[in-house]
Amino acid sequence: MNVEPTKADNLVLRRKVHIETWGCQMNVADSERMLSLLEANNYELTASGPEAADLILLNTCHIREKARHKVLSRLGVLDRIKSKKPGLKIAVTGCVAQADGKKLIELAPQIDVLIGPGKIDELPRLLEEREQTGVSAVATGFDRHKDEHGDRGAEHSTISDEPMIHIPSISGKPEVNRFVNIIQGCNNFCTFCVVPFTRGREISRPIPEIVKEVEYMVSQGAKEITLLGQNVNSYGLDLLGRDDVPADGGPFVELLKAVSDLPGVDRVRFTTSNPHDFTKPLAELFSSHPKLGRYIHLPVQAGHDRTLERMKRKVTVEEYMQRIKWLRDAVPGIAISTDLIVGFPGETEEEFEGTLRLIEAVRFSFIYSFKYSPRKGTAATRFLDQIPEDIKERRLAALNQLQDKITLELALADVGSVKHVLFVFNSKKEPGVWIGKTPEFRVVRVHSSADLAGKTLPVKIMGGNKTALVGELVH
Numbered sequence: 001m002n003v004e005p006t007k008a009d010n011l012v013l014r015r016k017v018h019i020e021t022w023g024c025q026m027n028v029a030d031s032e033r034m035l036s037l038l039e040a041n042n043y044e045l046t047a048s049g050p051e052a053a054d055l056i057l058l059n060t061c062h063i064r065e066k067a068r069h070k071v072l073s074r075l076g077v078l079d080r081i082k083s084k085k086p087g088l089k090i091a092v093t094g095c096v097a098q099a100d101g102k103k104l105i106e107l108a109p110q111i112d113v114l115i116g117p118g119k120i121d122e123l124p125r126l127l128e129e130r131e132q133t134g135v136s137a138v139a140t141g142f143d144r145h146k147d148e149h150g151d152r153g154a155e156h157s158t159i160s161d162e163p164m165i166h167i168p169s170i171s172g173k174p175e176v177n178r179f180v181n182i183i184q185g186c187n188n189f190c191t192f193c194v195v196p197f198t199r200g201r202e203i204s205r206p207i208p209e210i211v212k213e214v215e216y217m218v219s220q221g222a223k224e225i226t227l228l229g230q231n232v233n234s235y236g237l238d239l240l241g242r243d244d245v246p247a248d249g250g251p252f253v254e255l256l257k258a259v260s261d262l263p264g265v266d267r268v269r270f271t272t273s274n275p276h277d278f279t280k281p282l283a284e285l286f287s288s289h290p291k292l293g294r295y296i297h298l299p300v301q302a303g304h305d306r307t308l309e310r311m312k313r314k315v316t317v318e319e320y321m322q323r324i325k326w327l328r329d330a331v332p333g334i335a336i337s338t339d340l341i342v343g344f345p346g347e348t349e350e351e352f353e354g355t356l357r358l359i360e361a362v363r364f365s366f367i368y369s370f371k372y373s374p375r376k377g378t379a380a381t382r383f384l385d386q387i388p389e390d391i392k393e394r395r396l397a398a399l400n401q402l403q404d405k406i407t408l409e410l411a412l413a414d415v416g417s418v419k420h421v422l423f424v425f426n427s428k429k430e431p432g433v434w435i436g437k438t439p440e441f442r443v444v445r446v447h448s449s450a451d452l453a454g455k456t457l458p459v460k461i462m463g464g465n466k467t468a469l470v471g472e473l474v475h
């Protein structure tokens with residue numbers, strides 16, 4: 001789909017959309033896709049807040065507790081704006097829309113359009129429907145996979161299936177780092193996780209479509225491309241019609257090669273990897289394709305086989321460590337981060353200590369750590385031995401204390417070295433301070449009066465703490 005404005009568009013006053021995106025980078029990519037569809041339908045982004053908008057779009061997240069409560073409270077505020085501005089439309093999209101569906105409209109009738117993540121391409125049609133019928137328009141659920149005729153099985157969709165390649169940035173400005181969704185959904189059903197319920201089964205986008213989208217982003221100034229999916233390692237298996245990743249690394253390796261070979265792309269990252277589908281050829285790609293950098297996020301969730309089994313993670317600690325070895329053999333010193341959950345139902349002290357041992361063994365560059373929280377509809381909510389909150393708190397604190405020490409040690413080990421830093425933006429609070437990332441994904445702050453955005457430059461690391469390094473440009 002081409003979203004270049006036509007002459008006719010230019011004659012008509014464009015309507016304004018205000019977009020609020022919560023949660024993960026996939027939501028950012030979804031918001032950008034919806035903005036692209038809206039631009040093709042005579043909307044433009046407003047930077048003047050919700051009061052200036054004709055359409056307010058709340059793209060929501062359901063990964064943590066109290067998601068619905070948060071949405072309702074924001075809708076309360078927006079409703080006051082709506083009461084003063086007849087004709088203002090409110091759309092709720094994302095995982096809360098999928099999980100709560102029409103129930104959310106009963107609680108918040110001010111919602112004009114409600115769309116789950118599997119139906120975002122239907123936004124223009126639903127806005128039209130709302131206009132014509134006067135009642136809230138709803139689309140949730142997930143389409144079947146592309147069939148042999150090449151459509152996604154959308155029963156009512158009037159949207160063309162032509163690949164949409166002109167995706168604007170949600171900030172309305174050129175961005176150095178852009179996100180591209182490559183696969184929707186997840187087939188895994190880890191017992192704690194709500195994602196397969198809110199994002200549906202895996203549907204991959206074809207490589208040529210992704211490449212076109214990336215090419216456009218590069219033409220708009222992007223230097224770093226982050227490929228997104230709940231489980232990027234199983235990318236393309238649905239297109240091949242198989243359940244396991246081929247021994248050569250399969251379509252994901254092919255996609256990474258295609259994207260990192262594109263001129264103008266300086267760095268390629270991807271998230272989230274699942275250790276179960278992580279292959280040795282993928283680890284080896286890091287040594288043959290330096291644009292992949294020296295960093296990977298590989299969530300393990302826990303460091304004991306009994307916990308991993310009850311989480312249905314489908315790998316043991318030993319198998320996880322094998323993936324770490326593949327990576328470190330391919331790229332000595334590669335930085336690895338992970339996600340960890342403490343207080344999963346039935347987690348004993350011994351099991352929790354397994355997680356501490358794993359942290360020591362891998363020496364992650366950083367971690368995202370969570371207290372287990374029951375998510376409606378997931379298997380683990382029905383497990384009997386739920387862990388009391390005070391124990392979860394204690395375990396989380398112990399985990400973070402250990403990791404903070406390692407994070408600091410690894411960061412300070414960079415002091416004195418020269419790193420190639422990709423500069424992303426300048427600090428709003430401190431003029432003259434530029435923020436960039438090393439190939440190991442560590443944040444570096446550098447003073448410079450020059451415009452460094454999008455440049456990769458050698459930087460001598462002078463010091464730092466666990467959140468950021470401080471460096472000087474090497475002339």
Ligand code: 5AD
Pocket residue numbers: 063192193194299301339340341370371372373374375
């Ligand atoms: N409780 C706690 N953490 C969770 N995560 C996902 N579901 C839950 C839950 N029910 C964490 C996992 C996942 C990350 C995105 O969020 O660590 O990798």
Ligand code: SF4
Pocket residue numbers: 186187188189190193194195196230231274
């Ligand atoms: Fe959730 Fe990730 Fe497990 Fe899929 S692989 S169910 S997204 S934790």
